Structures are given as C-alpha cells and as structure tokens.
Amino acid sequence: MLLTVLELVGIAVFAASGALAAVRARLDVFGVVVLGMTTALGGGIIRDVLLGIHPPTALRTWPYLLVSAATGLLVFVFHPQVAKLRRAVLLADAVGLGLFTTGGTTTALAAGVPVYTACLIGMTTGIGGGALRDLLLREIPTVLRQEIYAVAALTGAIVVAIGHRLSLPAGPTAVVAAALICGLRLLALWRRWDAPRPRER
Known part of the structure; x- marks a missing residue:
C-alpha cells in the first residue's frame, strides 16, 4: 500500500513537471494534459516494453x-x-526520480534480466518520461546536455x-538507493554541478 502511494506521488510530481513545461511552451489544455501524462508514465511504459x-x-x-491526467x-x-513552488517541485522531482529508478531496477531484476541490463532499465525508468517530454517539445533532452x-x-x-547480488533485503536496499539518488540530485542542484562537456577550442 505504501509503495503504491509513493508511486502515485511520483507520478503526480512528474506530471506537474511535464504540464508546467507545456504551459511554458504555450500548448493548449489537451497538450498540457498529454505532456503531463507522457512525462509521468513514459519511463514506466518504456520499462515494460x-x-x-x-x-x-x-x-x-x-x-x-x-492521477497523471488530473x-x-x-x-x-x-x-x-x-x-511559484519551484523549490518544492524540484524536491519532489528528486524524490520521484529515486522512487521510479529503484522501482524500475527492482522490477527488471525480478524479471530475470542480467544485472547490467536491470541498471540501464532502472535508469531509463527514472529519466525516460522527461526525455520524451523534451523530444515532444522539440528540445534536446535535459539529461543529455546539463545537470546531474x-x-x-x-x-x-x-x-x-x-x-540484489549480495542477497540483501530488497526493501531497505531500495530505500537507501532512492535516498542516494535524491541526495545526489539535490546536491547537484545546490552546487550547480553539470556533467563534463567537451572543451571549446
């Protein structure tokens, strides 16, 4: 029950993120709802496919x-x-990233895929919706050009x-991993960290 509630919270946060991007792009009400749903559900759909x-x-x-449509x-x-709730949205987005990534990785491991595949699928679950959002807005996905x-x-x-490989309890491991993701994301925002880029000549 708690996991379902957390997933719904993550969906709501990601949907809000996508909808705000759609509002900034001056889309109509249908476009705002569709982009919100795509951002919230896209990563999970990619995982399942x-x-x-x-x-x-x-x-x-x-x-x-x-939840995503509403x-x-x-x-x-x-x-x-x-x-106006930008900081709260960023915090919730970081929590959602942690929940979706760990949930996606756990689901992939339960499906019996190799460990490295599970890691990539887990990451894709967390970032996939945002990447689809940016592509629909004809932008280079944020995850490919800036920010940790x-x-x-x-x-x-x-x-x-x-x-999983060490046979540790899945629940506590997922909590630790989600907290790590959230912490790294918030620290990167606070310190304004970006991934390395090619040097200009």
Missing part, C-alpha cells in the same frame, strides 16, 4: 492514468501558483543491483 510486459502497467492501472489539468488551471540527473539515477540503480 523492454521487459516484454504487455500491455504496460501504466495503461492497465486506472489510478496511474487518473494533475496535468490542475496545473493548467493553477499554473501561476504552481510555478541520469548519473544520479544510474548510481542508485547500481546500488540496487549490488544489493
């Missing part, structure tokens, strides 16, 4: 669809107020995989 889970969990679990609609109506985002997700996924 890679693991051969059909139809994807997000498309056959109505609360996921309802969040997008609320952001469309109250976007001036939501935009994908690196944090991959680090947490590796922690989950190591715990």
Whole structure:
C-alpha cells in the first residue's frame, strides 16, 4: 500500500513537471494534459516494453492514468501558483526520480534480466518520461546536455543491483538507493554541478 502511494506521488510530481513545461511552451489544455501524462508514465511504459510486459502497467492501472491526467489539468488551471513552488517541485522531482529508478531496477531484476541490463532499465525508468517530454517539445533532452540527473539515477540503480547480488533485503536496499539518488540530485542542484562537456577550442 505504501509503495503504491509513493508511486502515485511520483507520478503526480512528474506530471506537474511535464504540464508546467507545456504551459511554458504555450500548448493548449489537451497538450498540457498529454505532456503531463507522457512525462509521468513514459519511463514506466518504456520499462515494460523492454521487459516484454504487455500491455504496460501504466495503461492497465486506472489510478496511474487518473492521477497523471488530473494533475496535468490542475496545473493548467493553477499554473501561476504552481510555478511559484519551484523549490518544492524540484524536491519532489528528486524524490520521484529515486522512487521510479529503484522501482524500475527492482522490477527488471525480478524479471530475470542480467544485472547490467536491470541498471540501464532502472535508469531509463527514472529519466525516460522527461526525455520524451523534451523530444515532444522539440528540445534536446535535459539529461543529455546539463545537470546531474541520469548519473544520479544510474548510481542508485547500481546500488540496487549490488544489493540484489549480495542477497540483501530488497526493501531497505531500495530505500537507501532512492535516498542516494535524491541526495545526489539535490546536491547537484545546490552546487550547480553539470556533467563534463567537451572543451571549446
């Protein structure tokens, strides 16, 4: 029950992030809701497609669809107020990244895929929705050009995989990994860390 609640919170946060990006891009109400849903559910759908889970969990679990759509609609109506909560949204986004990445990695490991594959699928679960959001807005995905985002997700996924290989309890390992992802993400925002880029000649 607690895991489901946390997943729904993560979906709501990611949906708000996508919807705010759509508002900034001046999309209509349909575009705002669709982009919010894509951001919230995209990573999980990619995970399920890679693991051969059909139809994807997000498309056959109505609360996921309802929460993401309702969040997008609320952001469309109250976007001036939501935009003022930037720090809270960034914090919640970091928590959502941790939850989605560790959940995706755990799901992949349970499906019996190799450890390195589970790590990549876990990372993709965390960052996939945001990447789809940027592509729909005709932008280079943020995770490919700035900020410590994908690196944090991959680090947490590796922690989950190591715990699995050492036969450590899955629950506590996932909590530690999610906290690590969230902490790295917030530290990178605070210190304004970016991944290395090529030097200009």
